[in-house]
Amino acid sequence: MAKTQKTDDQVWGELAVTAVPRKPNCRLLRPSILLLMALVLVLLGYGILSPGGGRMLGSLGAGTAVREPDRLQVVTLSRKAYPQPKALTPPRTDVLVLTPWLAPIVWEGTFNSDILNVQFQLQNTTVGLTVFAIKKYVVFLKLFLETAEKHFMAGHRVIYYVFTDRPDAVPRVALGPGRRLQVLRARPFARWQDVSMQRMQMLSEAAEQGFLREVDYLVCADVDMQFHDHVGVEILSPLFGTLHPGFYGRPREAFTYERRPQSQAHIPWDEGDFYYSGAFFGGSVPEVQRLTKACHQAMLADRANGIEAVWQDESHLNKYLLYHKPTKVLSPEYMWDQQLLGWPSVLRKLRFVAVSKNHPEIRKSESGGQPAGSREGSPEGAGRAGRAVGN
Amino acid sequence: MHRKRLAWSLGLCLLAGASLWVLWVSVQNWLPVSYLPYYLPCPEVLSQYPQPKLLLEHRPTELLTLTPWLAPIVSEGTFDPELLQHIYQPLNLTIGVTVFAMGKYTRFVQRFLESAEKFFMRGYRVHYYVFTHDPAAIPRVPLGPGRHLSVIPTQGHSHWEEISMRRMEAISRHIAGRAHGEVDYLFCLDVDMVFRNPWGPETLGDLVAAIHPGYYAVPRQQFPYERRPVSTAFVADGEGDFYYGGAVFGGQLARLYEFTRGCHMAILADKANGIMAAWQEESHLNRRFISHKPSKVLSPEYLWDDRKPQPPSLKLIRFSTLDKDGGWLRN
Numbered sequence: 107m108a109k110t111q112k113t114d115d116q117v118w119g120e121l122a123v124t125a126v127p128r129k130p131n132c133r134l135l136r137p138s139i140l141l142l143m144a145l146v147l148v149l150l151g152y153g154i155l156s157p158g159g160g161r162m163l164g165s166l167g168a169g170t171a172v173r174e175p176d177r178l179q180v181v182t183l184s185r186k187a188y189p190q191p192k193a194l195t196p197p198r199t200d201v202l203v204l205t206p207w208l209a210p211i212v213w214e215g216t217f218n219s220d221i222l223n224v225q226f227q228l229q230n231t232t233v234g235l236t237v238f239a240i241k242k243y244v245v246f247l248k249l250f251l252e253t254a255e256k257h258f259m260a261g262h263r264v265i266y267y268v269f270t271d272r273p274d275a276v277p278r279v280a281l282g283p284g285r286r287l288q289v290l291r292a293r294p295f296a297r298w299q300d301v302s303m304q305r306m307q308m309l310s311e312a313a314e315q316g317f318l319r320e321v322d323y324l325v326c327a328d329v330d331m332q333f334h335d336h337v338g339v340e341i342l343s344p345l346f347g348t349l350h351p352g353f354y355g356r357p358r359e360a361f362t363y364e365r366r367p368q369s370q371a372h373i374p375w376d377e378g379d380f381y382y383s384g385a386f387f388g389g390s391v392p393e394v395q396r397l398t399k400a401c402h403q404a405m406l407a408d409r410a411n412g413i414e415a416v417w418q419d420e421s422h423l424n425k426y427l428l429y430h431k432p433t434k435v436l437s438p439e440y441m442w443d444q445q446l447l448g449w450p451s452v453l454r455k456l457r458f459v460a461v462s463k464n465h466p467e468i469r470k471s472e473s474g475g476q477p478a479g480s481r482e483g484s485p486e487g488a489g490r491a492g493r494a495v496g497n
Numbered sequence: 498m499h500r501k502r503l504a505w506s507l508g509l510c511l512l513a514g515a516s517l518w519v520l521w522v523s524v525q526n527w528l529p530v531s532y533l534p535y536y537l538p539c540p541e542v543l544s545q546y547p548q549p550k551l552l553l554e555h556r557p558t559e560l561l562t563l564t565p566w567l568a569p570i571v572s573e574g575t576f577d578p579e580l581l582q583h584i585y586q587p588l589n590l591t592i593g594v595t596v597f598a599m600g601k602y603t604r605f606v607q608r609f610l611e612s613a614e615k616f617f618m619r620g621y622r623v624h625y626y627v628f629t630h631d632p633a634a635i636p637r638v639p640l641g642p643g644r645h646l647s648v649i650p651t652q653g654h655s656h657w658e659e660i661s662m663r664r665m666e667a668i669s670r671h672i673a674g675r676a677h678g679e680v681d682y683l684f685c686l687d688v689d690m691v692f693r694n695p696w697g698p699e700t701l702g703d704l705v706a707a708i709h710p711g712y713y714a715v716p717r718q719q720f721p722y723e724r725r726p727v728s729t730a731f732v733a734d735g736e737g738d739f740y741y742g743g744a745v746f747g748g749q750l751a752r753l754y755e756f757t758r759g760c761h762m763a764i765l766a767d768k769a770n771g772i773m774a775a776w777q778e779e780s781h782l783n784r785r786f787i788s789h790k791p792s793k794v795l796s797p798e799y800l801w802d803d804r805k806p807q808p809p810s811l812k813l814i815r816f817s818t819l820d821k822d823g824g825w826l827r828n
Contacts, residue, residue, distance in 0.1 A: 206580055207584060
């Protein structure tokens with residue numbers, strides 16, 4: 107018994123020997139952990155103290171920090187050959203290319219796609235294209251998407267947001283690399299006017315819920331259209347509207363603004379820059395969110411007062427863009443109806459054009475609702491793009 | 498046992514670091530960055546103005562009004578000053594101006610400031626930053642309400658080329674150090690110039706350059722770019738949009754900081770190689786504006802040389818050289 111009993115010291119000594127062999131490199135573990143912690147802290151500190159991070163912190167404190175409105179960050183362009191711009195020879199002298207508030211009006215000939223593509227590609231720009239295909243209008247999706255694949259933002263990342271009440275009817279269209287499609291649910295209102303107006307509500311809600319945060323810019327388009335020619339990054343800016351094809355040469359008194367003072371969309375006779383189309387507008391996500399929210403709330407106020415604007419969401423869009431000037435305006439090249447308006451020489455390209463709605467399936471009346479084609483016969487005229495009042 | 502504990506603490510450290518980084522990245526996206534809106538928030542005071550005419554009967558202005566990358570070229574007739582005033586006034590902006598008055602150039606400060614008080618950003622808050630080696634030589638010019646002047650002592654140099662090249666460094670350091678808390682936009686102007694007509698919010702933009710008065714009607718091969726390939730300011734024959742003047746540039750602070758810093762780095766690189774660009778910082782500025790295109794371009798109205806006769810394409814000279822032969826005595 108006495109032989110096996112060890113002293114405490116002996117026991118501890120044996121344990122110490124067997125447990126962790128005291129190798130020299132073990133001693134380095136503790137300082138190396140400290141070094142690692144120091145490294146992490148230094149990296150964080152660099153992130154905060156460098157100008158980019160400092161800007162973020164500055165905005166916390168001062169509250170007046172400015173984020174670049176057009177989100178064009180510092181961009182280094184690769185050296186590519188292109189012709190020199192001629193200061194005394196404007197490429198277009200037949201049309202206005204700059205609004206009085208210094209927003210470009212985008213016509214063919216005014217821009218160089220090579221330069222613009224590089225500028226936007228270097229920031230990995232992603233563009234969202236929203237379209238509403240309710241009830242029978244799903245039939246327009248195939249041509250819309252197929253032509254978009256050919257002409258819309260080629261070479262850039264695109265997400266199509268298709269709002270529909272019939273997800274199964276969304277056609278399977280082959281999409282190029284960097285492009286995908288997301289289907290979102292929408293309510294099928296009976297009146298086409300309500301279908302049109304709900305777009306503002308749905309867009310603002312989707313933006314708020316973060317669906318549309320994966321993109322840098324949002325383009326909101328009508329579905330009964332097709333892309334006929336290049337529509338690229340030249341349109342992108344914080345807030346853009348498109349000149350309605352029926353009114354681009356007309357005086358402001360001829361614009362079909364909402365003229366009744368009771369409506370939120372009211373615009374007096376002596377005001378107005380352009381008549382913008384409700385079928386093609388967009389901008390950065392925060393700006394589109396602001397616009398759609400304002401329009402939706404204005405429409406709710408109108409509904410509470412028992413009034414509906416003469417061209418629904420388009421009237422409200424025009425009111426918004428009058429008092430919140432767009433940073434770019436798109437020429438009617440980006441919103442045209444060739445059947446109704448032909449091809450005037452002032453338009454060198456027809457980029458986004460109406461699809462003929464004399465489709466027999468559209469004409470068939472729906473049960474319990476107005477026929478989708480009723481806009482053709484409505485008193486106001488022949489639908490959006492078709493409301494040419496004689497140019 | 499000891500090793501296990503160390504391994505645990507190492508793992509915890511890594512986890513802490515990673516989570517801090519993730520938090521930092523997500524906070525960057527959440528930060529409610531105060532957004533400078535482009536548009537008019539309050540519609541009631543919008544005054545009546547004529548409708549823009551879309552289809553033109555005759556050529557409006559001989560000057561190009563839009564660059565190929567869709568940046569406006571600002572000249573008289575392209576904008577409505579009242580409309581812009583309505584848009585920009587509610588934004589409560591502060592505009593900064595940097596001028597360098599080194600050596601004998603201190604004598605130009607008086608005329609510069611007096612004319613700026615008459616024509617530069619009337620109705621806005623303005624902050625002049627006068628960089629000088631001799632603060633006592635800066636005259637006290639009466640300033641309007643909301644307008645301030647700060648004298649910034651700067652080290653002088655023996656050669657004027659050196660002074661010119663050091664401007665980019667001084668401006669970028671000034672933005673990082675002081676200007677970012679005080680102004681929203683900053684213009685960097687030459688001091689030996691005078692304002693002759695209104696200079697307003699039509700000039701505000703993310704990154705603003707001005708076309709040099711001597712080269713706006715000239716093919717790019719004749720631009721006085723730096724043509725030696727060893728220089729960082731080298732511009733090849735087929736490159737270039739406009740020849741911009743080094744006497745006027747500006748923009749939003751963040752963009753301007755990147756721009757001036759980039760120029761400064763390029764100047765340092767040249768210095769290390771023992772080379773000085775043909776037109777000093779103007780060469781570097783031009784090189785940088787090719788790869789970082791300005792978001793707004795000012796026509797030669799905003800940077801004119803009074804020794805040249807005023808051409809019909811320029812309707813209104815706003816900022817031009819001060820006649821250095823004592824011409825100011827005449828006024």
